[in-house]
Amino acid sequence: MVITLQQFPLIFGVAASDSEKVWAGALDVIQLGFLDFNPEPIAIAILVGLVILAGSNKFSRVPFALVTVIAAAAATQIFQLNVATIGSLPARIGNFDLSFTQSDNLFALVPSAIAVAALAALESLLSAKVADKMHGANEKHDSNRELFGQGLANIVVPFFGGVPATAALARTAVNVRSHAQSKLAAFSHSVILALVVILFAPLVGMIPLSALAGVLLATTARMIKPKELLALAKETRLDALVLICTFVATIAIDLISAVIIGLLLSLAFRKTGLAKIDRRYPPVDQKETLGD
Known part of the structure; x- marks a missing residue:
């Protein structure tokens, strides 16, 4: 539900709300969307989501998310649709910079840094736990390896102007639904992103944001059981x-x-003692590609 509500700005083609609450931000976006109504991004998001849901049920090996995004980008350019796109992307990473280590406020940031690290760890482990369940009962992540890798990455990125990163449930679910089974998925994802930024940034910039919202809508719909x-x-x-x-x-x-x-x-x-502990496992729909 949270993932769905967070896509409302992209679906309605309006600016995101400044509200810290997801539900309040969604209401603000809906009001703005109806004041300046544009059916095109809404149609793209719905069509992309429906095609992914319908196609994946019949042809589970076809990457419908990729196919629909490319089709949406092509349709946007051919018919000159009035929708927001990704836009320009930087063709390189930020410059190596150590100036922030000389700040007088460096030590004052330590409590906040610890809080961010704790929240990032919790969010990543939650995502990993959900991914375990989506893969099946025999899959179990390595929490130590997960946190070590995340910590190592977050130590490096500030030197290039980056911000702390965590595992994301939405993208993790998309990866699992695409039948990712090994470390090759993460490695190829990183390589492809680098190539996209360096070589294909203009083409990626043509992708409608509402199409990406449609992909996430389909993902969340398949997560609900x-x-x-x-x-x-x-x-x-x-x-x-x-x-x-x-x-x-x-x-x-x-x-x-x-x-x-x-x-x-x-x-x-x-x-x-109001509730008793009774370990049971919920039913899994065997017709699905992957049971959650």
Whole structure:
């Protein structure tokens, strides 16, 4: 749901809201979208999402996300559609710079840096856990390796003007849905991104932002499993309460806070004996390419 709401600015073709709350920002975007209504980005996002969902069910090996994005870019240029595109991309990375290490505020940033590192670690491990479940019961990530690699990357990027990076659930889900099975996926992703920036930046700049939103809409739609949610909710009323509270907190606050709230509620119920621990696994739709 959060991923979907975050795509509203791209879908409606308007500027993103300054609100820190996802739901409030989505409402602002909807209001702006209807005041300056443009059906073209909405149509592109919906068509891209529907084609990916329909095509992937019948031809799971075809990269419909890539095909639809290319088709959307071509249609935008041929018919001169009034939609926002990625635009110009820098053809090189930032210059190596050590000037920030001489700042008088360097030590004052330490508490904030620790907080950012902790949140980044939590978000990455959450993404890895979801990826494990999408891959199957036999898959399990290496948390130490995940955090070591992320920490190493975040140590290097500031020297080139970068900002802290984390694993992202949306892109992780797309990778898994594309049948990524090894480290080659991450390596090839990095190489292709570098080649795109260096060689194909003008072509990439033609891609409509609404098409990328459509890809993420399709991804989130395939992540929702009504049968699993119903099975979990039917276990006990307390499990249903934890599920609802976590969902509401995710929309009203943020993902990290929602996970903490859900864990605290679950632990409180277990501690007080209101809920019993019973390990069960929700059903998986065998017709799907990958069960979540």
